[in-house]
Amino acid sequence: MSDARTTSMIELDAVHFARGEQVIFDGVDMCFGRGEVTAVLGPSGTGKTTLLRLIGGQVRPASGQVLVDGIEVSRARRKALYALRRRMGVLFQNGALFTDLTVGENVAFPLRAHSRLDEALVRRIVLFKLEAVGLRSARDKYPAELSGGMARRAALARAMALDPEIMLYDEPFAGQDPVSMGVLLRLIRRLNDALGLTSIVVTHDVKEAMSIADQVIVIAGGRVIGQGTPEAVRAQRAQEPALAQFLDGAADGPLNAAEDEAPLSADLGLGDRQ
């Protein structure tokens, strides 16, 4: 799996990460190409959100390296880390809008926090960003007044406020109706191409992700089970039964085999006790 891309923006080298007893990543290598939309797919609970937190430097791996544009996030000092984060935008699973600020103030927040722009300019940037996600008219609403899809688009506008180079999307399609999902898909693709971003979309919606991604990485059980263009990943399914199960959404297969390890009779205490 070492298709050495010289232009990768983000790289993970032999990353180990565990939460307590539970191993989330067991020595994974990944790279995310500059200017590409990469979809990270995997069943729920395989550490997709953890991956984003590793890239953002919010958690550190037990071993291995996380490199973002050549900077080692896993060992960066706070100052370097904060400088790096200003170049990243994150769309959180439920938007994570600040509930006591209006949509417009939410979008203005990173601008006010990191620049000394005058109010008129901030206002104009906010309007531009909201226009890009089609929410200009909702700028004086509070997040509680928005629908789920609108909240996520507002959060996208906020994530884009500082013109990031890297966009991280955490389950952007979860709980969206088909129309807002379509809107989001198009937005992710268009923003990436128009602004020359590097985008990472973490999701378990196979079909949607495949439709917009340049590269696909499938993770399960703490390791990478498929990597490449959507077509290439589809082609790999023969070698990897888990990949086939995940892509097809089959109920039985290696992915949930672990659940059946101990026979039910043992848990019920019926088996022969020693």
Next chain:
Amino acid sequence: MNAALNSIARLGRMVLDGAQHAGSMALFAIELAWVLIPTWSRPRDILQQVYAAGVLSLVIILVAGGFVGLVLGLQGYNILSNFNASESLGVMVALSLVRELGPVVAALLFAGRAGSAITAEIALMKTTEQLAALEMMAVDPMRRVIGPRFWGAMIAVPLLAAMFSLVGIIGGYLIGVVVLGVDQASYWGQIREQMEAWDDVGGGAIKSVAFGAVIALISVYEGYRAEPTASGMARATTQTVVLSSLAVLGLDFVMTAFMFGA
């Protein structure tokens, strides 16, 4: 035999859990201490929190202070008139309030009214990933969210305690002098005569500053470390009220022993 061992083990675990809790709170306090001064670079954030924690607690504090003063006046009159010493009503009411009840009751009410709200707010921000969002926007939530809330509570508590005592003394005056007919001049005169500006008023103020710091620390800590679930938030707010109350009462005993004790 086994049951006895089990309960000893459970006791041991409780002690260990408590120690771990205290330890992680101490580490958090150190982390917080680093941002307390930088927080003042955004005085508006602090002002907003003084409003949310202090001004919005004003009604409950003033009403409670008034009632406590009325009750002290009534009870004090009944007891003191047995000794033909109802002239001392003023000083009894004033010293009880300024030394003890003002700082302690105001702190307890504050913990229930504002401390729990601070915890719930921070815990909700954590649950809805607002704190994570701040971090990823390269804004330190310690400085932006935790610090101002700490200062807000810390500033509000001593001010509220002072107002509580003042209103209480006036309440005692109303019941004692206006209703029960204690000599007005002796009510105020005895207070003036026996209340020490430094030891009593100052001592009470020092207490309430300490209570403010403790409640503020517990409130922000419990919110920041809350488990990001509905039940985790509920537990965190309860924990804030319980821990703050116990800490205030315990600290009150220690400080009283040091300041007014033999």
Next chain:
Amino acid sequence: MNVQRGVELVVGLFVLAGIAALMVMALQWSNFGPSRVAGYEITARFDNVGGLSVQSPVKLAGLTIGRVDSIEIHPETFQAEVRMVIDDKYDNLPTDSFANIYTAGLLGAQYVEISPGGALESLEDGDRITMTQSAIILESVVSKFLFDKAKE
């Protein structure tokens, strides 16, 4: 912006009110320095003032007419010189009035009781009441009583 200004104002008032409450209690309602009562000053010397202290009431026929302003040792007589401020309303106290130190109740606070005399001139600012009776010290009364009993 307007809301922000309102919040600022309210918080400002809140902080001022809190500090004012503290100041009133510390400076006005406590014995922090002599709080001046409007009136005129008279003095009286006592052999023993007992538990009398600054701010103790000065009473006439049971009503408070003034306050004790200071108590000092007179350098020559070694008596306690009590300076009292009497309300201007009571400016006709006869010069031969009598000053006693009494106790309110058996264990209560002590105060100065003025018994008016019959002279025609009134006490003026700075005058001294010459006829005084000291505080009754409970211990000396008790011991005197016991001593007398023993003698019988």
